[in-house]
Amino acid sequence: ARPMARKIVTLYNLMEQQLSKQEHYDFGLRAVKSVLNRAGAISRETQDANEEVVLNRALRDMNIPKFVAEDTKLFNGLMLDLFPGLDAPVVNQKSLEDAIKEELVLESLQPSPALIYKILQLYESKRTRHGNMVVGETLSGKTTAWKILQHTLTSLSSRNEPGFKKVETFIINPKTVDNNELYGSYDLNTREWSDGIIASILRKCCSSESDSEKWIVLDGPVDTLWIESMNTVLDDNKILTLINGDRIALTPTISLLFEVQNLCQASPATVSRAGMVYFD
Structure with a gap:
């Protein structure tokens, strides 16, 4: 859990520094909590997925919807750096x-x-x-x-x-x-x-x-x-x-x-x- 926590903190710090400034962006504790809630839901839906894969998916689900187009590309780059070679699980919908x-x-x-x-x-x-x-x-x-x-x-x-x-x-x-x-x-x-x-x-x-x-x-x-x-x-x-x-x-x-x-x-x-x- 500790390495996962470090990745979350690192990602949110980098997003605050590198992404564009938008009125609807928030990278505070409530945003982190929503990621944890989403990770829990994904974990229950995909019981065979490991923690890192679940966290990867939760971070994408809770952040990509709010990004403008250019920030989505930057975010995907940050995710590749923090989770190299990792495929996020696709929840069947x-x-x-x-x-x-x-x-x-x-x-x-x-x-x-x-x-x-x-x-x-x-x-x-x-x-x-x-x-x-x-x-x-x-x-x-x-x-x-x-x-x-x-x-x-x-x-x-x-x-x-x-x-x-x-x-x-x-x-x-x-x-x-x-x-x-x-x-x-x-x-x-x-x-x-x-x-x-x-x-x-x-x-x-x-x-x-x-x-x-x-x-x-x-x-x-x-x-x-x-x-x-x-x-x-x-x-x-x-x-x-x-x-x-x-x-x-x-x-x-x-x-x-x-x-x-x-x-x-x-x-x-x-x-x-x-x-x-x-x-x-």
């Missing part, structure tokens, strides 16, 4: 990949390898973190990717494929309302509390007896005016604390997905708490 292709054809979309690859990256990121961000310019395929993934998982669930659940989505544009409408506020006349949009959706999802996945999709610019209140939701606490003192804890079926053009107004604290999938 043929049933999911075939289902994604079917769904794309049903939606009259071209099943291009690049789009399918991004959808699979989003799927893996969502399995590791309950909060994820899809980042990229308009028309880069962000909405298409998560909607196709949602339809695919729901379709596989309806066929009783093991490991897949129906997905319900709740879409919010956080910049169309103010913070009081988003989280909740007191009525100064009646002294009564009214839940905001996010709070009411979370309560509804938490009280649901369905075992389906609930994706809360926040489609719009991320800035510190509204996102900071979500930091405790995105980290390991998984709790939204409202100004009236109520605390809403996320259930295992709830996850958050942010669809953003860039993260120029987001703090490093927010960036470090979410998984990133970059669309170029």
Whole structure:
């Protein structure tokens, strides 16, 4: 385990020094923890793989999705230096990949390898973190990717494929309302509390007896005016604390997905708490 730990530390130091500076990059402890969580999942899925092979795959799965094209090449070079002559294990996802292709054809979309690859990256990121961000310019395929993934998982669930659940989505544009409408506020006349949009959706999802996945999709610019209140939701606490003192804890079926053009107004604290999938 000690040599593996050294390789992780070395890789993250080199990435911070050599890769380009992007607003959605984070190479801190939370990023390392996501790699360890992913490594544990791969180890359970491929029981015959050794530790070094598993770590190699986990590092690729948790880092490549967020990189811009030129940084992917640099990252692959660093991985070859740290893991010379090592092939990363390929986790068999043929049933999911075939289902994604079917769904794309049903939606009259071209099943291009690049789009399918991004959808699979989003799927893996969502399995590791309950909060994820899809980042990229308009028309880069962000909405298409998560909607196709949602339809695919729901379709596989309806066929009783093991490991897949129906997905319900709740879409919010956080910049169309103010913070009081988003989280909740007191009525100064009646002294009564009214839940905001996010709070009411979370309560509804938490009280649901369905075992389906609930994706809360926040489609719009991320800035510190509204996102900071979500930091405790995105980290390991998984709790939204409202100004009236109520605390809403996320259930295992709830996850958050942010669809953003860039993260120029987001703090490093927010960036470090979410998984990133970059669309170029």
